[in-house]
Amino acid sequence: MRQDENRQIKISGAVINRLPRYYRYLKQLLSEKRLRISSLELARLMKVTASQIRQDLNCFGGFGQQGYGYNVKLLYTKISEILGATEDYTAIIVGAGNLGHALAAAATFKNRGVRLKALFDVNPAVIGTEVNGHPTYSMDTLEEYCRENTVDIAVLTVPKLEAVKVGRLLAANTNIKGIWNFTGIELDVPENISVQNVHLGDKLMTLCYDIKTKNEVLG
Amino acid sequence: MRQDENRQIKISGAVINRLPRYYRYLKQLLSEKRLRISSLELARLMKVTASQIRQDLNCFGGFGQQGYGYNVKLLYTKISEILGATEDYTAIIVGAGNLGHALAAAATFKNRGVRLKALFDVNPAVIGTEVNGHPTYSMDTLEEYCRENTVDIAVLTVPKLEAVKVGRLLAANTNIKGIWNFTGIELDVPENISVQNVHLGDKLMTLCYDIKTKNEVLG
Numbered sequence: 001m002r003q004d005e006n007r008q009i010k011i012s013g014a015v016i017n018r019l020p021r022y023y024r025y026l027k028q029l030l031s032e033k034r035l036r037i038s039s040l041e042l043a044r045l046m047k048v049t050a051s052q053i054r055q056d057l058n059c060f061g062g063f064g065q066q067g068y069g070y071n072v073k074l075l076y077t078k079i080s081e082i083l084g085a086t087e088d089y090t091a092i093i094v095g096a097g098n099l100g101h102a103l104a105a106a107a108t109f110k111n112r113g114v115r116l117k118a119l120f121d122v123n124p125a126v127i128g129t130e131v132n133g134h135p136t137y138s139m140d141t142l143e144e145y146c147r148e149n150t151v152d153i154a155v156l157t158v159p160k161l162e163a164v165k166v167g168r169l170l171a172a173n174t175n176i177k178g179i180w181n182f183t184g185i186e187l188d189v190p191e192n193i194s195v196q197n198v199h200l201g202d203k204l205m206t207l208c209y210d211i212k213t214k215n216e217v218l219g
Numbered sequence: 220m221r222q223d224e225n226r227q228i229k230i231s232g233a234v235i236n237r238l239p240r241y242y243r244y245l246k247q248l249l250s251e252k253r254l255r256i257s258s259l260e261l262a263r264l265m266k267v268t269a270s271q272i273r274q275d276l277n278c279f280g281g282f283g284q285q286g287y288g289y290n291v292k293l294l295y296t297k298i299s300e301i302l303g304a305t306e307d308y309t310a311i312i313v314g315a316g317n318l319g320h321a322l323a324a325a326a327t328f329k330n331r332g333v334r335l336k337a338l339f340d341v342n343p344a345v346i347g348t349e350v351n352g353h354p355t356y357s358m359d360t361l362e363e364y365c366r367e368n369t370v371d372i373a374v375l376t377v378p379k380l381e382a383v384k385v386g387r388l389l390a391a392n393t394n395i396k397g398i399w400n401f402t403g404i405e406l407d408v409p410e411n412i413s414v415q416n417v418h419l420g421d422k423l424m425t426l427c428y429d430i431k432t433k434n435e436v437l438g
């Protein structure tokens with residue numbers, strides 16, 4: 001897993017993996033105009049232990065004042081900075097099928113400070129259409145687009161059979177820094193490009209496990 | 220997190236969360252007709268340490284013979300059983316939009332031993348259509364369908380605003396045992412129903428973090 005490589009940079013991969021969840025809850029609290037929250041209340045809300053929260057947030061200095069709890073805005077800002085949500089990264093979606101459309105239509109990018117710029121596909125039926133205000137261009141223009149525009153992240157939602165080829169093309173002919181890979185296929189790209197592989201089915205299996213064990217306990 | 224509740228059942232939530240990844244790699248090895256694999260080779264393949272693998276697999280007895288490595292078929296079968304992939308669970312997708320279609324079209328369910336039976340939606344344009352051989356029915360018939368058919372899992376891909384309502388309806392009027400929740404909204408369902416919440420954007424943030432730290436190291 002790529003995150004393991006970040007261990008040298010002080011914060012453990014396990015904590016980093018938990019930060020996006022803190023980010024979501026703090027964003028929600030912020031939208032509700034909450035100024036402060038105790039580790040105990042945050043723990044109840046997030047269904048983890050208060051000591052886990054204190055431990056996680058102490059990793060980077062801790063933002064809590066004994067007896068006052070955490071400053072919601074300060075904590076949110078700090079976590080945003082750590083995660084890179086304040087970097088104004090830009091993204092394109094490569095593969096404008098159902099999944100590409102679903103991702104483009106959701107607030108997934110905007111909510112995390114990433115600017116989605118365009119989609120790319122080979123299908124003439126979708127080239128020229130807009131999804132949530134984002135244009136869909138021909139795959140033939142992908143390299144040219146990436147030369148003329150700043151693109152940090154490519155979201156890979158092409159069919160499995162195209163995954164390795166498109167990954168290599170992105171690595172060789174563009175300046176992208178990261179790939180959010182939904183294809184289920186291991187990409188063959190150099191180490192300097194970050195990759196996050198998404199395997200949706202993993203969570204389906206955890207759900208099955210949970211159902212099975214609950215029924216064993218109940219039955 | 221729901222998994223925490225499984226701690227009493229011997230295997231830790233952290234190990235359970237890693238098992239679907241083992242499952243994927245072993246399935247691949249099996250399809251390549253591999254009979255045995257050493258913890259060292261599996262470690263290299265999965266980019267984790269051999270000691271992590273030995274530790275994880277020892278949790279439930281260990282399947283390795285010193286000097287012979289793991290029996291791929293045996294390990295795959297055991298992990299399938301633990302995760303519930305051999306339970307023949309059935310699923311429906313509630314919300315046949317882009318994400319619902321993407322999930323129905325992929326091999327996500329079949330590859331994990333879950334039988335997808337149908338999709339449900341309110342949109343007349345998709346009701347009556349088929350996705351990958353699975354019929355799409357009207358939401359009005361959801362409860363009746365669940366009474367007359369065995370449905371273990373509901374995959375929730377309805378819009379955010381409908382999430383809580385549909386979650387409650389499923390909990391109150393059907394016998395489903397688990398919800399795979401893609402809505403990003405916390406559901407209000409009783410404890411006996413397992414829930415796995417998917418927040419796709421969390422991985423996008425981990426990717427941003429990885430890009431940021433790599434550039435800090437390089438720059």
